[in-house]
Amino acid sequence: MARQKAYQEHEVVEKAMYLFWKKGYENTSMQMLEKEMGINKFSIYSSFGNKHGLFLESLKCYKAKVHSTLEKFENGTSGIADIKQFFYDTVSSNFNDDKTKGCLVTNTYNEFSDHEDALIQEQMTAFMEHIKSIIIDKLRMDATKDETTILKQANYLLLAKHGLAAAARVNTNTEIEDYIEMIFTNL
DSSP: OOOOOSSOHHHHHHHHHHHHHHHOSTTOOHHHHHHHHTSOHHHHHHHHSSHHHHHHHHHHHHHHHHHHHHHHHHHOOSTHHHHHHHHHHHHGGGGTOTTOOSOHHHHHHHHTTTOOOHHHHHHHHHHHHHHHHHHHHHHTTSTTOOHHHHHHHHHHHHHHHHHHHHHTTTSOHHHHHHHHHHHHHTO
């Protein structure tokens, strides 16, 4: 008979996610994961295969956590105002909580930009393309914008979102708010 796990997988994955979010993939050791998750290496390997498998599960956990924010963004009907609110929504946790800084996806995107990890690259690209497609849809709500302008502004906003996520790791709330306000004065 198989031994029953003494832990809930979703709970330990969430703990790992926060550790990866704070430290990054490369700077997170198996010993750190054991301590943070409260389980031993054998259990980690048994449940997730290896650190990489656990990291992929952590990315899934993150996407589930931000699902409501993305859904709110996608369902908005106010165009550029929806994009601006999305920017505020994605950094609001940084104003309250020091264990999550920036965006796990952006942090991972930056950390893995030089790696040839197809699984992680695929997830990062899909996530960013999804955000960009929502931004394009919001920009298209303004009938005065032509398609060339929409695509240029979508690229600008996606890069600004990357910058915002990076800045949220180290800048003050006032600096972040000023940054967001300036982004939208340029549209």
